[in-house]
Amino acid sequence: MGSSSKKPLVGVISDVKVISPHPFHIAGDKYLRALVEAADVVPIMIPALNDIMDITHWTEHLDGVFLTGAYSMVNPSLYGESKIDADFDYDDQRDNLSRALIQNMLKEDKPLFAVCRGLQDINVALGGSLHQSLHEVEGMNDHREDKNAPLAEQYADTHSVTLNEDGIMRKITGRNDILVNSLH
Known part of the structure; x- marks a missing residue:
């Protein structure tokens, strides 16, 4: 702490989780801590509100974006499939935010880092598909x-x-x- 050099600002995607009865925009503590402790950056959570805000207002000020893992699954309709398990958690607001972030960061040629669900977000945003139950694939x-x-x-x-x-x-x-x- 106390370093005078400017640290990179890294946007962190938010999931939308209902903690009854209200929706919250959240990111896992493990991801935020890793960004601070291991990457030495300043994490900035990006709310999944791109239906009412212009995502470029975020991405133009960020040095990079981190797409976290999540308990939700990418909605299969985004890669041309139907849901095979209605019990899976889906987060349409995160889906919309991730697509917008990925497109903007690639357009602006800025770093984009992803783990787990975030990698799935990138794959689908770039035209790929997913196995909805990978553990069942031989x-x-x-x-x-x-x-x-x-x-x-x-x-x-x-x-x-x-x-x-x-x-x-x-x-x-x-x-x-x-x-x-x-x-x-």
Whole structure:
């Protein structure tokens, strides 16, 4: 603390969650803490209100955007499918916000970082599709969280990934591979 250098402002997508009876715009503490502690940036939560606000007012002032994970699923209608499980949580306001953020950040050639649901948002925004129940697809791993396990166990490193030879993560870490967790 006390550094005089200007830290980058990173917008963090908000989910809309009803905490009865009111809707709240929220982001996970683990994401905000990681941005402050590990990335040394200033996180700014972006409310999922782009139906009543111009998203460019946000993106023109941000140095980057972080698309978090979430308990909600991308609405299958956005990639041409019907919902297979009505019990899944969907967040249409986040869907609309993520599309707008992705389009604007790419247009402005600014950094966009995503994990979990955020990667799904990018995939769908760029014309991709998703498996709605990946754990049921033969040959795929089940990365769903065990809510009964302690957080330290849930978030422990579980497998290695090879970093792209020309990728920024290899440049940042100086490593060819890293241990990661693929928890959903």
